[in-house]
Amino acid sequence: MEIKSFMQKLSSHKGITEVGLIRKSVVKFNLEKEGSKDFFIRLKDDFGFEHCSLISAIDNQPQFELVYHFSAINGSVFVKDSSAAVMAEIHIFLERDTPTVDSISDLWFGANWHEREAFDLMGIYFIGHPDLRRVLLPEGFAGHPLRKDYVYEIHEEEW
Amino acid sequence: MWISMGPQHPMTHGLWTLKVKVDGETIVDADPELGYLHRSVEKMGERRKYFMNTTLTDRLCYASSTTWTHCYALSVEELMDVEVPQRAQYIRTIMLELQRLASHLMWAGAYMPDLGHITGALYFWRDRELFLNLLELPSGSRLLYNYIRIGGVKRDLPDGFEEKTERILKLFEQRLDEYADLFENSKIFRMRTEDVGKFTASQAQNLGITGPNLRGCGTKFDLREHDTYEIYEEIDWEIQTREAGPGYGDCFSRYMVRIDEMRESISIIRDCFKKMPSGPTMASNVPVRATGEAFRRTEDPRGEALMYVVGDGSDRPYRWKIKSPMFTTISACPYYLKGYKVADIPAIMGSIDICIGETDK
Amino acid sequence: MDMSSKRIRGNPNLRKGLGSKTTDSDKIMEDPPAGDWLALRSDQLLKWIDDAVYNVAETTGMREVVDRVTRPIFNYAQRFSPHPLHFGIMCCAIEMGQASAPDHDIDRLGLVYRSSPRQCDVLIVNGPVCEKLRPKLKTLYEQMPEPKWVIAMGECAISGGPYWDSYSVVAGADTFMPVDVYIPGCPVRPEALMHGFLTLQKKIREKEPGMFLRR
Numbered sequence: 004m005e006i007k008s009f010m011q012k013l014s015s016h017k018g019i020t021e022v023g024l025i026r027k028s029v030v031k032f033n034l035e036k037e038g039s040k041d042f043f044i045r046l047k048d049d050f051g052f053e054h055c056s057l058i059s060a061i062d063n064q065p066q067f068e069l070v071y072h073f074s075a076i077n078g079s080v081f082v083k084d085s086s087a088a089v090m091a092e093i094h095i096f097l098e099r100d101t102p103t104v105d106s107i108s109d110l111w112f113g114a115n116w117h118e119r120e121a122f123d124l125m126g127i128y129f130i131g132h133p134d135l136r137r138v139l140l141p142e143g144f145a146g147h148p149l150r151k152d153y154v155y156e157i158h159e160e161e162w
Numbered sequence: 163m164w165i166s167m168g169p170q171h172p173m174t175h176g177l178w179t180l181k182v183k184v185d186g187e188t189i190v191d192a193d194p195e196l197g198y199l200h201r202s203v204e205k206m207g208e209r210r211k212y213f214m215n216t217t218l219t220d221r222l223c224y225a226s227s228t229t230w231t232h233c234y235a236l237s238v239e240e241l242m243d244v245e246v247p248q249r250a251q252y253i254r255t256i257m258l259e260l261q262r263l264a265s266h267l268m269w270a271g272a273y274m275p276d277l278g279h280i281t282g283a284l285y286f287w288r289d290r291e292l293f294l295n296l297l298e299l300p301s302g303s304r305l306l307y308n309y310i311r312i313g314g315v316k317r318d319l320p321d322g323f324e325e326k327t328e329r330i331l332k333l334f335e336q337r338l339d340e341y342a343d344l345f346e347n348s349k350i351f352r353m354r355t356e357d358v359g360k361f362t363a364s365q366a367q368n369l370g371i372t373g374p375n376l377r378g379c380g381t382k383f384d385l386r387e388h389d390t391y392e393i394y395e396e397i398d399w400e401i402q403t404r405e406a407g408p409g410y411g412d413c414f415s416r417y418m419v420r421i422d423e424m425r426e427s428i429s430i431i432r433d434c435f436k437k438m439p440s441g442p443t444m445a446s447n448v449p450v451r452a453t454g455e456a457f458r459r460t461e462d463p464r465g466e467a468l469m470y471v472v473g474d475g476s477d478r479p480y481r482w483k484i485k486s487p488m489f490t491t492i493s494a495c496p497y498y499l500k501g502y503k504v505a506d507i508p509a510i511m512g513s514i515d516i517c518i519g520e521t522d523k
Numbered sequence: 524m525d526m527s528s529k530r531i532r533g534n535p536n537l538r539k540g541l542g543s544k545t546t547d548s549d550k551i552m553e554d555p556p557a558g559d560w561l562a563l564r565s566d567q568l569l570k571w572i573d574d575a576v577y578n579v580a581e582t583t584g585m586r587e588v589v590d591r592v593t594r595p596i597f598n599y600a601q602r603f604s605p606h607p608l609h610f611g612i613m614c615c616a617i618e619m620g621q622a623s624a625p626d627h628d629i630d631r632l633g634l635v636y637r638s639s640p641r642q643c644d645v646l647i648v649n650g651p652v653c654e655k656l657r658p659k660l661k662t663l664y665e666q667m668p669e670p671k672w673v674i675a676m677g678e679c680a681i682s683g684g685p686y687w688d689s690y691s692v693v694a695g696a697d698t699f700m701p702v703d704v705y706i707p708g709c710p711v712r713p714e715a716l717m718h719g720f721l722t723l724q725k726k727i728r729e730k731e732p733g734m735f736l737r738r
Contacts, residue, residue, distance in 0.1 A: 168659070169656065169659055170608070170610050170663060171638075172638045177611075177656065197653075197655050198653060198655050198659075199650070199651075199656075200655065201686045201689050201692055202686075202689045202692075205689070205690065206688060206689055209688065217685060221685065224613055224614035225617060284625055287625070288624055288625045288626065291625075294621070304618070304712065305617060305618060305710045306709070306710060
């Protein structure tokens, strides 16, 4: 289906607060935290976005922001007169004292390690993730380094 | 029984641990572990200004460093709304394709000793040396170039670059025909790589696998066409795919996709030289501060590279996220290792083309 | 913008002594009783051989004779066959691999890469050492038998390099193991790596006793 009708169909879903178009082939959504899993199930099954590209975590003091990127490889959603693959960018905002959200790793296996990394470096908990532990840092590491209030020492060489 | 192929192992190209659970000789489960090379590039990027981060992005994937600097430059140019001049776009494309050749040759030279064919490493790395010398001429360095900057390229191509490139490409094409006879007609190579490490295209898309690994299953998806950047729309080229059977790919089809991509890169470089205009090589008004957010994705020799940059009005990035194709491909290794023997592990993991520098950030 | 990080001066005490003999690994294993040589580490085995054989040779005067004959031969053998470990961390490892390619051919200096640390002489540290890697690298170093040397290849191994302000990179390999040769560069050219090995040869010729019986 064409990208404009895809935008219209999904903007009436419960929880969507804002819809926009970036660069003619990327659709941007702002989503509420509650019931986000239904939106993702609809995105995958009804519209064919089978590739999870990236899950990023941003620390906008004082709240957290999660940005999901998906792409439709097989062309189920397309742009007219162009061979560009359509992408969906979804923003979810979380409070600082309850950074939890539903995990999507049972829908896309590619999201599994991205969620582990968001937990490792930013401290966001994904409910329902099969194996949520640190992936890049050693196991005994304390703290979540990419938060803006993480303090660490920088050693300067004495010449 | 769990066997650990630890960080120091000649098979793992890079530092990571692969633990496999075996039942006799057959693999039943796998558990990869990363993080031995985590240098916290994203946090360091927040302390440096936008243009200083090109030295960090070079060192992300050391086998193909131009593509990561290019991905970063594209996303920051989108953030700052900078237009790159035409000549700079052609020069960037030439450097990217030369880098793709060097990266695939590095992979092939490291893959052959895994299968026991140690002489193969010598052949491929001898040719890689030719391309490193070519890449050294505009930028000054063999491996970590820092040549692509935000807004264009650092300086114009030197005199005589086109003739030297043409001479080396002609020599390399003859050698590729030699290698086709040496490797593809070798019965032992075919036996070790055919019907090994199979996965279907739909499985691969859900697991997050992109790049030549996905094109080895027959899917025609290449970001140079489907999310185009630079001047790939103005050049005649084709996406190379290969299937081992209806909708699935094995190690041999992934090998053939990369060899075909090398041939395609040669023709792209020749086309670029014919069509390149003259003009400036750097945008004239690159701003220092930026606000907003932007992302771009490019076709790394290993898959889909994506960079997401957030600016808050100052001259340093507020948040910078790097997506590496190998991060998800390594996480999916239980799926394509199950059912094969322990001796197949080097053949399968070698055909995936791992570079740990970009996964561990 | 608050960077939320502090700068402190480097610890000068770490530089002295170069952390070669870590006190905690010495405390882990006690000296085994004499005769139980299966439980000895490589330096403890040599110490046992020293006490049993060396003292006898010293008192009878045989040591001088054996020294004069064997020292040049063994030193020559050590200099021209350093076997490095097949271990690559980051970009300098690619240049290390490219150095064994036909164009530069570092194999003519006698280098044969071995996969197991128990068969190696030289450990080349060619990249930044992270907190997660540090104990494994120390284990690899301790598994190598004497005599052994360490080459710090590239800026990351010398002092942390471009990652000096990272929270997870150790400031140089010589904070936890003794380093013999430092090769600057980012990345190190293959010619510079060859020069580094020639420097190591010079060091072995002057410093190592190369005796059959060593103290």
